[in-house]
Amino acid sequence: MxxxxxxxxxxxxxxxxxxxxxxxxxxxxxxxxxxxxxxxxxxxxxxxxxxxxxxxxxxxxxxxxxxxxxxxxxxxxxxxxxxxxxxxxxxxxxxxxxxxxxxxxxxxxxxxxxxxxxxxxxxxxxxxxxxxxxxxxxxxxxxxxxxxxxxxxxxxxxxxxPEPISLDAFRSTKVEQLGELMIEDLAFQDKSRISSVREYREGDSVKSIHWKLSAKLGELITKEYENKGDTNVVIFMNNYKKYLENDVDRRLEDKMVDISLSIINYYLNRNIPVQLLTQYEDQIVDIEGQQSTDLKPFLTIFAKFKGNGYKNLNPFIQYRSNILKKGTTVIIITPNLDKATGSLGIFLKSRFLKPLIIMAWDQQYNNGFLDSSVEKSLRQDGIPVYIIDYGTNIKEALEG
CATH class of the missing domain: 2.60.40.10 (Immunoglobulins)
Structure with a gap:
């Protein structure tokens, strides 16, 4: 008073x-x-x-x-x-x-x-x-x-x-000698077991077309396969507070959440096990799910997500990679793509993991750090890299 x-x-x-x-x-x-x-x-x-x-x-x-x-x-x-x-x-x-x-x-x-x-x-x-x-x-x-x-x-x-963004596909960029080729992430599919069929969509692999059914119906039909039993995805959100201390109106925080949630929602809808690791101040947040009904705990974490992590998660990611199964897809979502992050991506690949790096940045307010030479080097090593600005449409960016 x-x-x-x-x-x-x-x-x-x-x-x-x-x-x-x-x-x-x-x-x-x-x-x-x-x-x-x-x-x-x-x-x-x-x-x-x-x-x-x-x-x-x-x-x-x-x-x-x-x-x-x-x-x-x-x-x-x-x-x-x-x-x-x-x-x-x-x-x-x-x-x-x-x-x-x-x-x-x-x-x-x-x-x-x-x-x-x-x-x-x-x-x-x-x-x-x-x-x-x-x-x-x-x-x-x-x-x-x-x-x-x-x-x-x-x-x-x-x-x-946050409201999940629905993805119809999740594509990654792979650099080969003949140039840049857009490929759908098919590593999770068991080609010996067909789960359903659907109309052909632009970008579908020609190998997935059901030719007999297509000839019968007079239109291209694509086969959808069941997921492999050993398929799993681990997502690390690096919310080190030093990287986000100048975040204007928490724009980068929100972008990282929207990116992560859209990817998690994509995998859960396909019954692919996914694990999220980030931090809240000095505590590691670890949550996982496999079905669409498992989304609620992720939503709770994302509602409370802040750029308040006490530590850079890169050393933790490297340590955690020692207990991950070979072939695990490791997605790193960060506002900072520097040499240390680039080296981490190459290290994960050397451990027979499948790294994918997504950098969120805010070009309008010059928030986030991007080393273009690191981005180029990662692509040359066959490691998919996304650079997603605050104003970029996430659905369009992740679907290719």
Whole structure:
């Protein structure tokens, strides 16, 4: 609670009376001074009594909420005192936390024992874990001498999940002697077992076409194969805080989340085991799944994801590679593609793993570090590399 006197004339009168008392003295000056003090004290006491009895609450939905959803925030201010509140101003700071923009302040009055109820519907613009703060209430007396404020705290937290981006394919770039060839990631498929057939799509391998059925139906039909039993994917998100300390409005954080979630969603929908490793401050976060129903724990992690890792994950990735099965696809998502990251990619390949490096950066604000010579070297060694800017369409980039 804070109290201020903003009327400059009051301070001027106070200084003049003090000076008059010191220089002249006498009964009448003191009488005028006491009357003046009483005039100041009455509205102050009134405001303090009202503020003490001013109660309120904030109500927020507790359901699973995704970016793009609409929610209604309601709050109530209750004047439990026996005095009128001539001026009441309400600032909804929760609105700014959720949308990034400030809501207009509400100004009203409250009679004794009266309640003020208000609700606002907003569209959630970004994922995150919000330990929602407060509604700020400001009151003034009838003369405008005092301004007092009080914070009405919300005990509710809100978890906003990112919305998964659906990928129809996940393609990687492989550099060969004849140039750059776009290939679909078919390493997970068991060619001896067909799971289903579908219409041919541009980019499908000619070897996957079901020629007999295509001739019968008069259109190209593609065979889809079951996944190999030993197929698995490990994704490392390097959220070392040094790499993200200049991240404007958490843009790189959000991009890394969208990239990771889209890839995980792609694999889970195809029943391919996938494991995510990142860090939250000094703790390693390790989570895995295999089916589309396993997505929820990943969403929770991504809602809370921050660029707050205490350590560069590169040494950890190298150490962890010692326990990974040969042939495991290792995807590194990082805002920093330097020589150390490039060397890590080559090391993983030498361990008979399948590294794939995705760099997220923000060209507009010059955030993220890209060494073009490292990118070129990795491609020459047959290691797929994606460079995805904040403004790049993830679906288009990952599908090729």
């Amino acid at each position: 804070k109290s201020t006197i903003k009327n400059k004339k009051v301070w001027l009168i106070f200084i003049i009376l003090i000076a008059f008392l010191l220089l002249v003295g006498g009964t009448i000056p003191y009488f005028l001074f006491y009357i003046f003090l009483l005039t100041l004290l009455v509205p102050l006491i009134h405001n303090l009594m009202v503020l003490h009895r001013l109660k309120g609450y904030v109500k927020i939905p507790k359901d699973s909420i995704y970016v793009g959803d609409e929610i209604t925030i309601s709050y109530e201010i209750d004047n439990k005192s026996r005095f009128i509140v001539p001026y009441l101003e309400i600032e909804n700071t929760i609105f700014k936390d959720l949308t990034g923009s400030k809501a207009p302040n509400i100004i009203t009055t409250l009679e004794p024992k009266e309640k003020f109820y208000h609700k606002e519907t907003i569209t959630l613009k970004r994922r995150g874990y919000y330990q929602l703060g407060q509604i700020k209430v400001l009151i003034k007396d009838g003369f405008g001498l005092y301004t007092l404020n009080k914070n009405i705290l919300s005990q509710t937290s809100l978890l906003v999940y």
